[in-house]
Amino acid sequence: xxxxxxxxRYLVKRTGEKVFLECVQDMDHENMFWxxxxxxxxxxxxxxxxxxxxxxxxxxxxxxSVSREKKERFSLILESASTNQTSMxxxxxxxxxxxxxxxxxxxxxxxxxxxxx
Amino acid sequence: AQSVTQLDSQVPVFEEAPVELRCNYSSSVSxxxxxxxxYPNQGLQLLLKYLSGSTLVxxxxxxxxxxxxxxxxxxxxxxxxxxxxxxxxxxxxxxxxGAQKLVFGQGTRLTINP
Numbered sequence: 001x002x003x004x005x006x007x008x009r010y011l012v013k014r015t016g017e018k019v020f021l022e023c024v025q026d027m028d029h030e031n032m033f034w035x036x037x038x039x040x041x042x043x044x045x046x047x048x049x050x051x052x053x054x055x056x057x058x059x060x061x062x063x064x065s066v067s068r069e070k071k072e073r074f075s076l077i078l079e080s081a082s083t084n085q086t087s088m089x090x091x092x093x094x095x096x097x098x099x100x101x102x103x104x105x106x107x108x109x110x111x112x113x114x115x116x117x
Numbered sequence: 118a119q120s121v122t123q124l125d126s127q128v129p130v131f132e133e134a135p136v137e138l139r140c141n142y143s144s145s146v147s148x149x150x151x152x153x154x155x156y157p158n159q160g161l162q163l164l165l166k167y168l169s170g171s172t173l174v175x176x177x178x179x180x181x182x183x184x185x186x187x188x189x190x191x192x193x194x195x196x197x198x199x200x201x202x203x204x205x206x207x208x209x210x211x212x213x214x215g216a217q218k219l220v221f222g223q224g225t226r227l228t229i230n231p
Contacts (some may be wrong), residue, residue: 111160
């Protein structure tokens with residue numbers, strides 16, 4: 001069964017702290033994504049990765065960075081957390097085109113609710 | 118670029134009533150369309166998707182959606198809802214070629230009243 005896991009369901013941090021959110025998928029997917037979800041705004045793409053050590057900015061990358069050292073793991077980093085980064089963070093993965101009939105379906109983890117005080 | 122508009126932020130309905138959640142999209146290229154559901158305190162789960170072919174798509178839990186290219190819409194319907202359908206529903210679009218990113222709408226919160 002398809003599985004995407006995230007390291008924490010709930011996280012509370014203080015302003016200025018460095019925060020790591022971890023995501024692991026066991027489906028051998030090439031693509032991985034980080035979104036933040038805010039009421040009334042839907043999901044907005046922060047960063048995505050098509051391959052190991054490869055990353056591309058999404059729509060709202062400011063204040064975030066990512067790391068993909070292994071195919072199954074994609075980390076989101078908040079270098080210096082701020083209160084406006086309080087949000088729900090969702091990780092997703094998908095196989096690349098040649099693996100799954102041009103589908104683009106993404107598989108999501110359960111989310112991490114981050115509160116920055 | 119693509120964009121998605123979900124026309125209703127909240128939809129309250131009574132149990133066993135029909136429901137329609139509206140989604141309109143904008144794109145200059147051909148697209149794939151998706152509906153995802155998010156139950157309380159969970160991640161997103163795929164309900165159904167339109168890739169090509171028949172414009173009426175059936176998904177899980179009795180939901181269906183109809184792709185209307187001329188109206189650039191992909192509305193989600195269910196003839197009779199249950200309490201367990203209470204959730205947030207997201208419409209999403211991606212180009213059928215090229216980038217594999219999804220663009221999501223703002224979400225519609227469906228509340229089922231007994």
